[in-house]
Amino acid sequence: MTISTEQKLSLRALIALVVGSMVGAGIFTLPAAFGHTTGALGAMIAWIIAGTGMLMLAFVFQTLARRKPHLDSGIYAYAKDGFGNYLGFAAAFGYWAGCCLADVSCLVLIKSTLGAFIPVFGDGSTPAAIIGASVLLWFVHVLVLRGIRQAAALNTIATYAKIVPIAVFIVVVIAGFRADVFAANFWGGPAGDIGNAFDQARSTMLLTVFVFVGIEGASVYSRYARNRADVGLATVLGFLGVLCLLVLVTMLSYGILLRPDLAALRNPSMAGVMEALVGTWGAIFISVGLLISVLGNYLSWSLLAAEVVYSAAKNDTMPSFLAKENQNGVAVNALWLTNIVIQSFLILTSFAENTFTLALKMTSSMTLVPYMLVAAYGVKIAWTRDSYVESPQGRSGDLARAAIATVYAAGMIYAGGLKFLLLSALIYAPGTILFVIARREQRAPVFASGERYVFGAAAVAALIGIWGLVSGAIVV
Numbered sequence: 348m349t350i351s352t353e354q355k356l357s358l359r360a361l362i363a364l365v366v367g368s369m370v371g372a373g374i375f376t377l378p379a380a381f382g383h384t385t386g387a388l389g390a391m392i393a394w395i396i397a398g399t400g401m402l403m404l405a406f407v408f409q410t411l412a413r414r415k416p417h418l419d420s421g422i423y424a425y426a427k428d429g430f431g432n433y434l435g436f437a438a439a440f441g442y443w444a445g446c447c448l449a450d451v452s453c454l455v456l457i458k459s460t461l462g463a464f465i466p467v468f469g470d471g472s473t474p475a476a477i478i479g480a481s482v483l484l485w486f487v488h489v490l491v492l493r494g495i496r497q498a499a500a501l502n503t504i505a506t507y508a509k510i511v512p513i514a515v516f517i518v519v520v521i522a523g524f525r526a527d528v529f530a531a532n533f534w535g536g537p538a539g540d541i542g543n544a545f546d547q548a549r550s551t552m553l554l555t556v557f558v559f560v561g562i563e564g565a566s567v568y569s570r571y572a573r574n575r576a577d578v579g580l581a582t583v584l585g586f587l588g589v590l591c592l593l594v595l596v597t598m599l600s601y602g603i604l605l606r607p608d609l610a611a612l613r614n615p616s617m618a619g620v621m622e623a624l625v626g627t628w629g630a631i632f633i634s635v636g637l638l639i640s641v642l643g644n645y646l647s648w649s650l651l652a653a654e655v656v657y658s659a660a661k662n663d664t665m666p667s668f669l670a671k672e673n674q675n676g677v678a679v680n681a682l683w684l685t686n687i688v689i690q691s692f693l694i695l696t697s698f699a700e701n702t703f704t705l706a707l708k709m710t711s712s713m714t715l716v717p718y719m720l721v722a723a724y725g726v727k728i729a730w731t732r733d734s735y736v737e738s739p740q741g742r743s744g745d746l747a748r749a750a751i752a753t754v755y756a757a758g759m760i761y762a763g764g765l766k767f768l769l770l771s772a773l774i775y776a777p778g779t780i781l782f783v784i785a786r787r788e789q790r791a792p793v794f795a796s797g798e799r800y801v802f803g804a805a806a807v808a809a810l811i812g813i814w815g816l817v818s819g820a821i822v823v
Contacts (some may be wrong), residue, residue, distance in 0.1 A: 365585025371644025379616030382609025386535020389547030400755025409579030505643025512636025725749030772808030
């Protein structure tokens with residue numbers, strides 16, 4: 348279906364998609380999450396590493412939007428163009444599954460927040476919480492079916508609304524900042540032990556990835572952009588703005604409460620920090636802001652998930668039924684599949700001990716593979732001079748930035764640990780069924796020569812993951 352001019356998105360709407368996708372559940376949980384694992388120095392190190400790596404990735408998206416303007420829904424299309432059908436599928440499927448898990452984390456946090464005032468919702472995984480989250484899930488489903496432009500407009504409004512409580516929090520915390528408390532929290536362990544600080548920083552890596560998921564929002568929706576040049580600009584501007592917010596929320600909290608007190612805060616922990624400064628109204632204010640923020644974040648990820656599956660189906664990498672659109676230009680079957688999977692994950696949360704943390708880390712783990720493939724594609728086109736023959740300027744810089752982004756993504760996969768790699772394989776391996784269906788529809792061989800080894804490795808990892816869950820070696 349041809350996208351009408353009315354359905355096209357402006358630069359401001361594209362920036363809102365990036366910011367709306369990134370600013371959500373994660374930022375409101377940063378004080379306790381960082382306080383539990385690291386002191387202020389370790390947090391600084393973590394943000395420097397994560398900020399540099401993700402900024403390089405943002406630049407890669409900007410470069411690819413300019414050098415490869417014909418590739419829509421970039422997070423998937425770049426991997427396929429660079430590394431073949433199966434890795435293209437893996438990028439699309441992994442990103443889509445990560446978006447589904449991110450939506451689960453949003454729904455759990457919404458109910459956990461309400462649980463502070465309505466005990467029946469508990470920590471977000473009680474039967475009442477799951478029923479409430481399911482009602483919200485299908486309400487948003489109906490909303491998105493009415494049209495992408497209307498949903499994107501609502502996301503833009505929610506993006507502006509969510510920034511207000513975060514900005515108020517930052518102003519209040521700056522006013523209440525205590526240098527002596529920050530100094531006590533600085534090392535997070537033995538003073539002068541820089542090695543320990545780096546170990547602390549490593550333990551926060553998957554968390555930093557989670558709060559950056561959504562950086563590709565404008566790229567995924569590139570087919571809706573009024574001007575393709577806006578896609579890369581929206582990615583970089585949105586990222587830099589969100590990075591400033593993340594660093595301020597994290598670092599300023601170390602000047603309000605001692606680290607053990609930060610670690611003990613209930614999520615959303617930002618509300619606890621605010622309450623320590625101004626009383627109960629501060630916690631209520633932040634909780635309301637969180638609900639607005641996470642609802643907008645949930646909507647953004649719902650849009651991104653369905654769009655990636657739709658694009659992959661349009662390009663014959665997923666089954667053709669997922670390419671169907673309704674009269675409003677919405678990928679209707681992709682949206683149905685997305686929300687059925689989210690519903691299934693929601694039900695499974697009742698069996699996990701810490702549902703929010705698990706969903707958070709699994710989101711990060713699933714999206715790192717697509718990120719690494721995008722960055723590697725940036726390296727490939729710069730190294731081979733693909734699209735640089737007629738316009739060679741900036742090739743060396745593009746190559747360096749893409750190489751740094753690739754090393755960063757690979758390093759984050761390693762830092763996440765074997766547990767989440769095996770759990771990710773449990774999703775990737777059976778998901779290959781969709782790829783098999785698509786290839787059979789085209790009457791084409793399922794795997795190219797090297798691709799079967801990639802699938803074989805994923806299948807073996809999945810079997811090890813199953814063994815780990817059954818034996819108790821892996822606990823969720």
